[in-house]
Amino acid sequence: MFQNKLAALEGAEFCVATSSGMSAILACVMGVCSAGDHVVASRSIFGTSVQLFSNILKRWGLETTFVSLTDPEAWKAAVKPNTKLFFVETPSNPLTEICDIGLLAEIAHASGALLAVDNCFCSPALQKPLALGADIVVHSATKYIDGQGRCLGGAVLGRKDILEPVYGFLRTAGPTMSAFNAWVFLKGLETLHVRMEAHARNAQALAEWLEQQPRVARVYYPGLASHPQHALAQRQQKSGGAIVSFDVKGGKDAAWHLIDATKLISITANLAMPRALSLIQPLPRIAVSARKPVLKQA
Ligand SMILES: *Cc1c(COP(=O)(O)O)cnc(C)c1O
Numbered sequence: 441m442f443q444n445k446l447a448a449l450e451g452a453e454f455c456v457a458t459s460s461g462m463s464a465i466l467a468c469v470m471g472v473c474s475a476g477d478h479v480v481a482s483r484s485i486f487g488t489s490v491q492l493f494s495n496i497l498k499r500w501g502l503e504t505t506f507v508s509l510t511d512p513e514a515w516k517a518a519v520k521p522n523t524k525l526f527f528v529e530t531p532s533n534p535l536t537e538i539c540d541i542g543l544l545a546e547i548a549h550a551s552g553a554l555l556a557v558d559n560c561f562c563s564p565a566l567q568k569p570l571a572l573g574a575d576i577v578v579h580s581a582t583k584y585i586d587g588q589g590r591c592l593g594g595a596v597l598g599r600k601d602i603l604e605p606v607y608g609f610l611r612t613a614g615p616t617m618s619a620f621n622a623w624v625f626l627k628g629l630e631t632l633h634v635r636m637e638a639h640a641r642n643a644q645a646l647a648e649w650l651e652q653q654p655r656v657a658r659v660y661y662p663g664l665a666s667h668p669q670h671a672l673a674q675r676q677q678k679s680g681g682a683i684v685s686f687d688v689k690g691g692k693d694a695a696w697h698l699i700d701a702t703k704l705i706s707i708t709a710n711l712a713m714p715r716a717l718s719l720i721q722p723l724p725r726i727a728v729s730a731r732k733p734v735l736k737q738a
Contacts, residue, residue: 467615640681
């Protein structure tokens with residue numbers, strides 16, 4: 441049911457669920473590529489995806505060239521006769537760079553390669569890469585699809601003929617989604633659209649506010665007119681999305697000082713946590729200090 445529902449949302453013929461986002465990316469590559477093949481990937485992808493391509497898959501004879509997400513000429517130039525896959529994330533983490541999915545799909549197809557898009561940051565609520573020309577979508581369901589920090593999971597979506605070997609890999613090697621997690625993610629999908637709209641609305645307000653702060657050097661958010669690919673974002677995404685990043689004046693020391701001094705913002709390794717909403721709409725909230733939870737009026 442989770443696979444069918446996510447496939448309907450992404451406009452995909454087929455979906456296979458995986459145990460995590462990383463196993464979705466691994467299964468995608470295992471299904472599409474073999475030893476001796478070549479991948480072109482964006483330099484701005486999830487750090488662990490970089491590790492997967494440049495350390496682990498390299499040992500198994502898969503070569504990867506990393507190029508700038510926003511430079512189509514660099515993608516053309518990186519193609520080799522054995523290129524099988526283009527791999528991108530748009531918007532990227534953390535600088536929210538955006539690529540033209542349709543244009544990159546054309547370049548991939550002209551080279552006989554497939555385009556895979558990690559659609560984790562927008563989710564199908566805000567962006568549908570398959571409709572724009574991509575061949576494969578991968579997800580970390582751990583993020584917005586769950587949206588509540590309860591489960592790890594992932595998915596690979598696309599045409600049935602492309603996904604057949606991906607499914608075969610998962611079934612044989614084992615990083616499949618547990619039935620219980622699939623049930624939790626199904627519940628997550630029911631609120632995905634309203635959550636993404638709220639995330640994006642809050643992100644837009646926060647980005648606009650940050651841009652006015654004298655001690656902020658630069659804000660990265662596709663919903664801002666100052667974003668270098670603002671027009672492309674408006675065409676390709678339903679909104680600016682939910683991720684905002686910014687530079688503070690004063691370099692690393694000032695950045696660490698800011699991080700250590702925040703009271704409302706949690707330092708976390710995950711995203712899509714509902715707690716971030718309280719920043720814009722103050723509510724009584726639980727602040728976790730050291731080990732003892734304390735109720736604080738924000
Ligand atoms: C977190 C993340 C992943 C990996 O997902 P896990 O479910 O943590 O394995 C992949 N891509 C992006 C963009 C992510 O943010």
